[in-house]
Amino acid sequence: MKNRALIVLAALVLASCTSRTPAPPPATIEPVPPPVTVQPPPPATSEPVPMPPKIKTIDWQASLSPMVQQLLAVEGINDGSVLLVNTMKNATNGSMQTGKATASLTRLIADAGGKFQVVGAEQLNAARQTLGLSADDSLESRSKAVGLARYLNAQYVLYSAAGGDVKQPTLDLQLMLVQTGEIIWSGNGVAQD
Numbered sequence: 001m002k003n004r005a006l007i008v009l010a011a012l013v014l015a016s017c018t019s020r021t022p023a024p025p026p027a028t029i030e031p032v033p034p035p036v037t038v039q040p041p042p043p044a045t046s047e048p049v050p051m052p053p054k055i056k057t058i059d060w061q062a063s064l065s066p067m068v069q070q071l072l073a074v075e076g077i078n079d080g081s082v083l084l085v086n087t088m089k090n091a092t093n094g095s096m097q098t099g100k101a102t103a104s105l106t107r108l109i110a111d112a113g114g115k116f117q118v119v120g121a122e123q124l125n126a127a128r129q130t131l132g133l134s135a136d137d138s139l140e141s142r143s144k145a146v147g148l149a150r151y152l153n154a155q156y157v158l159y160s161a162a163g164g165d166v167k168q169p170t171l172d173l174q175l176m177l178v179q180t181g182e183i184i185w186s187g188n189g190v191a192q193d
Contacts, residue, residue, distance in 0.1 A: 081115075085119070086157055091161050124148075146181050
């Protein structure tokens with residue numbers, strides 16, 4: 001029995017030797033590539049940066065004041081009449097700051113006394129939005145201005161346009177009776193620096 005037990009033990013020892021998992025092979029060491037040097041791009045040829053076009057500064061108050069004085073002297077207009085000052089139309093050969101011109105025109109008329117009650121900018125913008133008119137509509141027409149004034153219950157509308165050369169535009173103002181669309185006063189002048 002002892003012999004048998006020894007044989008079984010030896011068989012077990014030998015059997016366990018063959019079922020061992022082999023040891024992993026040693027890790028391989030890969031060589032590190034040399035560092036990559038990044039070449040800076042060649043300097044760009046210096047091209048001059050184009051200058052944006054200069055917008056001519058116009059003294060709107062000085063340019064519009066004489067015409068506003070003529071407008072206020074028109075007879076037959078009841079004091080306190082509601083006036084819509086329409087956005088100045090740019091019919092020049094360039095870009096012009098019509099928003100500043102319209103604001104100056106509105107301020108000159110409002111500060112002149114009680115001849116006209118000028119429609120406020122907030123009320124005007126709300127009416128434009130309601131009627132689907134863009135605030136910077138470059139295709140503004142007299143009929144749109146009269147329609148807007150009717151919507152705002154204004155008795156008069158002041159239509160203004162700048163035309164000709166953008167460096168020294170001519171200014172045209174027309175006071176229109178909203179009820180009929182009739183032009184009851186017209187004035188013109190040249191913009192001043």
